[in-house]
Amino acid sequence: MLRRNAAVKWLLLAFVLVVSQVLGTAGAKAVSATSHYVLLYLDHKEAVVGSETVMLDVAPTIFDGSTYVPARFVGETLGFSVEWNGETRTIEMKPRGHDIVLSADNQTIVQDGINLPFSSVARIVDGTLLVKLTWLADLTGVPYTYNNELRRVEMLVLNSPEGIYIIDQQNSKPVAKFTTSKKVYRPGEPVKYIDLSYDPDAEGLVEFNWKGKQDTFFASGKYTISLQVADAHGNKSAVYTDSILVEGPEYLSEFEFPIYNKPVGSFIKVGWDSYYRYFDQIPELDKTVSYDSSRTLLVSDSPEEIRQPGILYEDTINGKSRLYAHHINLSGQSVTFMVYATNLSDKPVTLTTTNKGEVWPTIYANIMGNEATTEFLNDRSPESKLVIPAGKTYVYSQMPVFLPGQGANVIYDVESDGPLKISFVAQDTANQRPLKELQYRMELDHVRGTYSSADQTWDLDLNRQMENPMKLQIGNNKSDPFLVGYDAVSKTPSTNYGNWGVKYDIHIKNPPKMAIMLMAKGGIFKGPVKINGEIVLVPQSGVLSAFDGVIMLGRTTGTEETLDIEFSPPGASNLPVDIIMYPLRDLQ
Known part of the structure; x- marks a missing residue:
């Protein structure tokens, strides 16, 4: 029966510690610290910390002539952690320079590697761990006195901040800090965050871990935001926490906010x-x-899927024109896509390229169109000229080899000073033939033709x-x-x-x-x-x-x-x- 009661009390204690850890105060430690009084009244749950009155889980109690107080309260007040370790089923307390592990299962306390009897410095009352005040006060160097007339313990506490310099690394931990442009925002109003974090070693920050940060908040209420940063050595800062208040008339709705x-x-x-x-x-x-009828449009997109070599489309131009082609190689062999220009006059003709959009062969159709159109709209291609002698056929453009499944999209704005026949051609890469020996491909599965306005x-x-x-x-x-x-x-x-x-x-x-x-x-x-x-x-x-x-x-x-x-x-x-x-x- 006694062991069952002890187990129940230990589970209650663990629950209290876990809940207190979740509900613990958030924030970052200040660089400096000031002293304050802590007043504990025997057999009363009310305690005074500085100018605030707080309620304890269990009132301070005297056992064997010594005052015992809740461990969680002492840890928070004196500035050290009191945490439950679920794996080892122990409570870990870490006053500066000390390491304390309490085990109710074994009824032992290990302080800096030395075993102490559990009952000599700790008790469990109503599921709450109480510790001997003089024991922890002496470990932390906090001065205290007992006022017999008022039946209270008086402590003068100075929570001196923990340093951030790591001696063995000869490096400091970074410091997380931020603010917002104001403390109160309206629902749907953009929140402006101002990062104030820094690395005391001036080596820069490589990681920012925000929690609760949003561009805006659409519901009224108080919102907590935290930030932890890390430097290149992997050293992490303390977590810095702040909050903003959201209230008042709506600034932007959830639908409109991204539009604005x-x-x-x-x-x-x-x-x-x-x-x-x-x-x-x-x-x-x-x-x-x-x-604009000054520029004609030639479109070679049928057959879109090249299954055999041949002439895909062909027509004449004279003056301004746009040459557009989109083809994919499904022939099962490598093909070479080419655009030929044949001079139909008895004198040289100059073909000037004023703009173009091309893409390297790819199996992804949307990449073909996107990349060629982007280059074309960007309109940064240098002007080039090709002079074609009378009656001759020149290759105006030759794309890299299309492997099976690959294709490309090309767009050329050209100007000719004489009549030219433009031929869009798919050649067998391994056995290219003269243009006049190629057959026209008549499979019409997409768009092909000449149009009066580009x-x-x-x-x-x-x-x-x-x-x-x-x-x-x-x-x-x-x-x-x-x-x-x-x-x-x-x-x-x-x-x-x-x-x-x-x-x-x-x-x-x-x-x-x-x-x-x-x-x-x-x-x-x-x-x-x-x-x-x-x-x-x-x-x-x-x-x-x-x-x-x-x-x-x-x-x-x-x-x-x-x-x-x-x-x-x-x-x-x-x-x-x-x-x-x-x-x-x-x-x-």
Whole structure:
């Protein structure tokens, strides 16, 4: 029976210690310290620490003429840890310079390697560990007196801070510290964190471990944030803790917060509830569309899958043209993709390349389209010239070998000063043949043809006005119809489903204060958008799935004269896409 009671008391003691550890005060130790009085009253649970009154789990009690007090309270007051070790079923106390292990199972105490009788310095009362006050006070050097008239113990405590210098490493522990721009924020208001951490050895910090840190908090309440840092030696700082209060009227809703604050290029997840509430019924903006017929467009994307060598597409150009090709090698052998230029005149013709987009052969279709379109929209390619003698055929472009499964996307803006025949060709790498001996490939599984306009401009004037979200939709074959042209090889009409190779220049005058975002609607999408001269990758990595969310393309302040958006459908992506204009209000 006695052993059962002792076991029950020991379990209660362990529970009290674990709970007290969880509920212990948070924060970082200050650099300096000040002294304060601690007053303990015999047979009373009230104690005084400095200017505060605290309640003890068990009142101080006298056993055999000595005062015993709760161990947890003494540890917190004198500045050392009192912890339960579940593996060894012991309580560990670590006054500075000492190591104490208490075992109720064995009724022993080990102090700095020396065994002491449990009952000589410790007792268990109502499941709480009490320790002999004079024992721990003497170990820690804390002065104390007993006031017989008031029946209380009076201690003068100076919790001198623990040093951070590690002698055997000749290195200091780093110091974690931070603050926020203010103590009180509104729900949905961005929280500005200011990191004040430092390394006393000036070697830099390599690890920051935050807990509770968020960009904002949407519910009112008090929030605790902590930070621990580490240096290059693996030394970790003490945990620094602070809190902020969130209250008052809503600043931004959970839906609006990322629209106002996420960096350009960020992905913003949109659930179906949010989609139907905010994006499903967005009306399209009116626009004026003009087509630039000065540059023709040749598209070689059929057969998209190369299964045999041959001429994939061919037509003539004279003047400005855009050459667009997207092909994948499924022939089972290595092929070489080439673009030939044949001079159809009786004098030399110069073919000038003013811009281009290319990609190294890859098995990933979305990478083909993304990389080639990015280089093309970036428009940084140096101009080059190729002079083709009368009646001669030259290789204008030759890509690296396509291994089975690999492919590429190419876009060339060219200008010729005479008539040229352009041939898009897949050659057997091991057995290349003259162009005139190659057969035309007539498998039409995708888009192929020549179109009268490679560029189109959309003009809008928003006059600084926009009360609700609006959008522009690209590639829907309704408000943005697909180009209709002619297949010069099959001698049949051709529709450019997807407007591949087309460059859109969207010119918006007097834009209001707004966010500009892109949402995929037709399926997987991966490609660039150019906003006021800067490339934004959609998305920055991976692919964007239809209806899954939006990519932040940019924001306007409402003071710009114009907003310019450049876009070209990236190969292997799916259309349509929505360019969403979301008005932003002035936040107070």
